Amino acid sequence: MKELTYREMGLTDHEYNQIKNILGREPNYLETGVFSVMWSEHCGYKNSRPLLREFPTEGPQVIQGPGENAGVVDIGDGQALVFKIESHNHPSAIEPYQGAATGVGGILRDIFTMGARPIAMLNSLRFGGGQDARVRELLSGVVAGIGYYGNCMGIPNVGGEVYFNETYKGNPLVNAMCVGLVRTDEIALAVASEVGSSIMIVGAKTGRDGIHGATFASAELSEKSKEKRPSVQVGDPFMGKLLMEACLELIKEDLVAGMQDLGAAGLTSSIAEAASKKGRGVVVDVSKVPRRETDMAPYEVMLSESQERMLIIPRPGAEARIEAIFDKWGLDATAIGQVTDDGIFRVMDSKSVVAEVPVMALTEGCPVYVRTAEEPEYYERCRTYDMNLVPQANPQAALKKLLASPNIASKKWIFSQYDYQVMTNTVIMPGDGDAAVLRIKGTRKGVAFTTDCNSRMVYLDPYQGGMMAVCEAARNLACVGGKPLALTNCLNFGNPEKPNVYWQMKHAIAGMSAAAKALDTPVVSGNVSLYNETSAGAIFPTPVVGMVALLPDIDLRCDMAFKQDGDLICILGRVRYELGGSEYLSVCHGLETGAVPAVNLEEERSLLELVQELVKEQIVQSCHDISDGGAAITLAESAIKGKIGCHIKVNSHGARVDGLLFSESPGQVVISAKRSDMERLVQLAVEHQVEMRTIGTVGGDEIIIEDNDIEIICLSVQEASEIWSGAIERFMK
Amino acid sequence: MKFGVVVFPGSNCDADCYHVVQTVLGHEVDYIWHQQASLTGYDALIIPGGFSYGDYLRTGAIARFSPIMPAVIDFANQGGLVLGICNGFQILLEAGLLPGAMLKNRSLKFICDKVNLKVKRNDTAFTNQLRVNEVITLPIAHGEGNYFCDEETLTALRDENRILFTYCNASGNEGVEYNPNGSVANIAGIVNRQGNVLGMMPHPERCSEKILGGMDGYSIFASILQSFQEAGR
Amino acid sequence: MYKANIYVTLKKGVLDPQGNAVKNSLHVLGYQAVSEVRIGKLIEVWLEADDEQNARRELEELIDRLLANPVIEDYQVEIVGVE
Amino acid sequence: MYKANIYVTLKKGVLDPQGNAVKNSLHVLGYQAVSEVRIGKLIEVWLEADDEQNARRELEELIDRLLANPVIEDYQVEIVGVE
């Protein structure tokens, strides 16, 4: 293997000098490699750490905030949810199928490392907007890869989102979220505390896969990336499944003191992280690591990102039992080292010491950069864009166009490739509600999950867009009857060394933080993926929010389908006619501009409380929030899902009708309810101080919208359904 | 009645089947680890869905050699009820308990959806709670459910009335357009000659409770209980 | 140590969904000259044996028992090297 | 009409989960003599071409575009017949 210079490993001259100062000598090749991966953005968060401090991370529901493999929230009865979202963007750009598959494998390991049994997966995807062969190839590869891994593991994939936009051309985003269920007294942490404890590596053998993957993930994609790319990691979900079952068995028998998966930067990072939590040291002998290939140098063993491996710190004396359990599952479990008290990360190759550096220098010692933020030129221009310049499109034609937009159309082509029912807990399936709902067997409880981010809004106004992502997630959860508990996030941005990108990050995080505080949904875990750029520029800033909620009674839930002829349809929340950043502007006018509709956190909070109350009292028959495509799309989707039409009568009072139909202003939900429940509905809306207006009735075979008694839309549910259902399928054929 | 759910490395619907028997049917059930070599005291076996051995090489091909399989084959040969669901069906094919083989879905994609099935017979241990020609709706989730057998075998399956379920539309019409995977003669499930071994691609355990959106799967399990009672055991 | 290549192909008459799909997409891409595609497996096996005859006998047993399914597949074995 | 066999194998060093699982189960079945198994594809293609050189050129294009994944796979083409 050709030796890399420290620069090729991604270290700057300044950083290299720092390392020399720490060691008081030149680092050897292995040590340089170890520092370079630990000090990469992916492992060290060196560009994002100061910004992340702004997130609220506490609350009575939080059992474990950021800092562990995943966050943990309490759901009562001695149970907790463990969850996290993670990116696998760059590997997926190079090899979509394996890149996505190994991304899923990685996030699954993060969850069962905590002792939790994974119960659901979600995924948030972004691809280029030109509907071309490359997008098709990426989408089908990524979806098949996600399905392959998750289906084989038997974890239902119950939700997610997918968007298409030109900025992701060449740099698609693949973010996977996993949620696990754990008993609060069985939570496992990644700590090496007892001096003298042995350190075991378990699972797959080590090969030369993905060496310097973490560094690769922390650089821009260029034509050269193909040459630079580490040898691609191939996922082995069968091995993943065995590893999961074996690890969960160890937890049940209380055999582990600490457990840590091997992800980015492999052994190096998992050992350093486990040791640094309690200020311990470690000594490992690379010659003991089971290998798949011959003649591997210590450097390769320490930096390999071979999948399906874990690190285990056994409870004293538990080694033999651990080996027996792994043997039952046909897996290797090998002691490779020990926890020491000297704070040194020491690597041996049999008898000789091949690396020796202070643990803390690798973790806490990672340099931190506060970059320059600079407002980009586009911001003011877009914010003050004069909407009067935009002509009004024909409402009926616009609705049809929007229904066919892949950003809005049915995602069935995607989720039908995922097993979303295995484990027999999925009660609101993908596409049927604003969030997925799962029961928890043996209790009356339910849980709900969603991921959200409208990155166009974040681009146009990072602060508002950041708030919006959090609010939309919470709103989606409330619509199915859940009380939002906490969130995880994946911050996908461009190159932070560019002041405009750093500005986007800073403001998006500020917006997310403000909303998370106001809605009492602290951040318990997350992931940062920077340098999402190609020569064409940075992606839209895409801070994806994954959120979880609790339903105290699984029977008190709601989906989005209109149910019954004669039910009344209402909009809850303040109706506004704002078109900035809308899908309508993009699809019908080719514009991605305008002032982003402002979020009002107080109103949002009241709305969420009202909606939860309505579902709890079973006053609403259907519930669907207004987001991409605006009210017209929300109505059409509820009609399509319910296979029944609606008759809407509104009055734009001379304002823009397209604003009324297609505005994506946050804080609004469309519900349907029986006439006999209206009185109570009004009463509750008043109590929660939420604006409410009745806009029509459910019934018939058509979606009819009248403005001021003039029919502006009349589309059969059948036709709407065909356009909406077939759009992605037609594109993928 | 006592059920056994056979667990191979990579099985992933084992817990779902266990749950249905224990919680929904209220009967006794054990997991049977694939390395066990004998089986005693069971009235019915379920070979659950999943990806035994990763479904590497061919679905079901490696599982078929698990130590438990000779005992499963004995059990079946002695008339014990065996229900193979999805990967379980694939394993039964590889083990030769049912004829034919499985190919990749026509679309080459994994498909998770609901399908309509036509019940072809109700005089079996698995369908006595259903009506002949009744259309039931069950979930499917598989990448290789494209059942194949040669002409001769197909003729035999037909002559011996061994096709239990076929894919159809809501009104019971069979046709390739309602067949999700391209299987021969729209086959979704077949039994052996004695009628005590059923292999089916759809998942009855996923719709045996109201909360999961359907009860049609329950009828299949209820049929098993009924036949057991009738046999007076 | 012998190295063998085992070619497992779908029997004539067994529909090949994968081959079909590939053929169709080749047609869509403009490769009309392709009239048929069939996709099988190439299984490479390295094994110890006393001589080639034993190696072949052993391989055929493996194939019959596990590597190919006679209901749908045919196979050919080729011993390609000795180390 | 040319018939070609395309052999697609995983690049050296790339993990082969399938081959591994097969090897392990062969060991369990008692075939300890097998030290390694790798599973690749055999793609049979029938196509019209003016001559063998053209056939080969066309095939290599097909392979690059659709039949093999250069990130993890190697391939070899063999023209095995003319009809």
Ligand SMILES: Nc1ncnc2c1ncn2[C@@H]1O[C@H](COP(=O)(O)OP(=O)(O)O)[C@@H](O)[C@H]1O
């Ligand atoms: N990549 C994906 N994976 C799985 N499910 C998805 C994916 N994209 C969308 N879905 C599902 O499709 C449905 C519609 O998605 P979306 O348009 O984002 O809805 P919403 O705006 O209400 O969140 C949701 O149930 C969502 O979970």
Ligand SMILES: [Mg+2]
């Ligand atoms: Mg959404």
